[in-house]
Amino acid sequence: MSLSRTRIVRSVRLPEAVEARIAREFDAPSPPPEPLNTAALFRQAEETQAEALLVTHHAAIKGDDVSRIPSSVRLVATVSVGLDHLDVKAIRSRGIAVSNTPDVLTECNADLALLLILAAARRAAEYTALVRKGWGRDLAMDEMLGMRISNKTLGIVGMGRIGQAVARRARGFGMTVLYNNRRRLASELEHGATWVESLEDMLPRCQIISLHLPGSDDTDGMVDQAFLSRLPRGAIFVNAARGRLVNEDALIEALRSGQLAGAGLDVCRNEPNPDPRLLELPNLFMTPHVGSATVETRTEMGMLALDNVAAMAADRPLLSPVEA
Template sequence: MTKPRLWITRRLSDATIARAMRDYDTVVNHADTPGGAEDLIAASADFDAIIPCHSEHFSAEVAAQLDPRLKIIANHSVGVDHCDLPSLKAQGIAVTNTPDVLSDATAELAMLLMLGAARNAVAGDRTVRTGAWDFWSPSFMVGKQVTGARLGIIGMGRVGRAFAAKARGFDMDIHYYNRSPLPDAQAQGATYHDTVESLLGVADFLSLHCPATPDTMDLMNAERFALLPPGAVIVNSARGALVDEDALLAALGTGQVAAAGLDCFKVEPGGNPAFAAHENIFMLPHIGSATTRTRDAMGFRALENLDAFFAGKTPKDLL
């Protein structure tokens, strides 16, 4: 029986590629460069399935030009804001993602961002690394303590709940906004707020864990930064689209926001060059799920969705 032909658009984990090569007629983009619109359209005529990453954009314009041979897009990501789902559905193309498996890795990174931002990690590292550490004082690099502080979480999905679980280890007082309250077993004593504005008023630390949608674009804008307690710390390990970056810079300039920990930006790759001048912004290059275990799990989850699809079953993560 002829194996389905699969294009893997980026360099996934070795274990993922080995499994794909075993089970599919697989072509891997070993150059590891993003696939542009022309690449995606051309590939659709040669492949039955594609495993793309967030770097490949299936817009409505691209979807309309895809060849009927392409039957499924098995994303190597949880977020699918790079896919125009209605347009792909109209073309009869199945779309899946990889939920569950990256929650802990992303939550770990959010904790790193929160601690790094709160405790002057950027300035501290620079001071030691450049040999500028030549004095000490009780007022030297005094940061904001996490233990016992009030934590606001926007979006209590899988990652938000994983982050809350880790924050409980710091005895944080957890508050959250979600589209609806969680069952008690999932809330674990966290306080529910039925509006973002209500949550912001108590968030000494604020962590964003919601998807990027038209409704959440620039969720954190000037008006909402002003609602935070003065000196709050904000963390974004979700999507860059959630934050108005100019408004964040203004809030940092006035001290309304004391520090920020960011793993995602409006422009990726690259980030916002204006952020580089601010040592109270602790930044990482969108590596929330970048652990060996999680990358293997994401790749396997994408392949499991393909396995189900080509066996005539409904993929577990069909969107």
């Protein structure tokens, strides 16, 4: 390894263009064929005296792991916007900077939320299952009917960057959009949506509800039986945010009972091993936590992480620092 280039290690193989930049500009081991866990990442960092760690949720740095970060490390750059896998306060208390990759994945995550809304409302999982079994018969006029989303009311819980992008897209379907947030946004950020201060007041007005807020101890399990019971019977529930927001026992019961007509999930509590009861539900459409999974977005995420590493190495301010 050259002493003139910044030394990094990464917990996962990154998109082709990002890997090419790493090869050109940084000293790094070969990309791992499988994601590294925290211990393996730290071993590589110790062996190479890495100055920066590029991580994802595969290599969480929390609890006792923070004290084990090799002393050479100056930056933990997560290739994500979410921070559930990092104890930012503890890492920064060691004098190690933290960066993430906001903004660049907003549009892709909003696209996926619309995919989940459409797939759940139009019974995509059931239609696909029928076709894969051979189809074989005409459907009756009143059989396997879904919900038209145009002109329905969409409730957005959490009106950050992604929630705002979902609101913009919903306008194209002629939807009425309500949102619940800690505070009302400036009118130019609402994109025609209406703020409802009380979540309890908003839920009964929504045929479709979509979560777009971070997971935390405060929001853990917030979607429970009481939450779901406030929705109109036959509503659609979508979660492209964090699995820990949802009490899955309550969600399963709501889908079984018809309180929810359908659900679209990109996340669950026990990733990557969902509760088997979820997978048995015909009215659940689920994707494997792939909100940012396009070539364009994953490349931009990796590049922003490397931009932060380059800024750290040049003693410039990080482009997207995370404060404790």
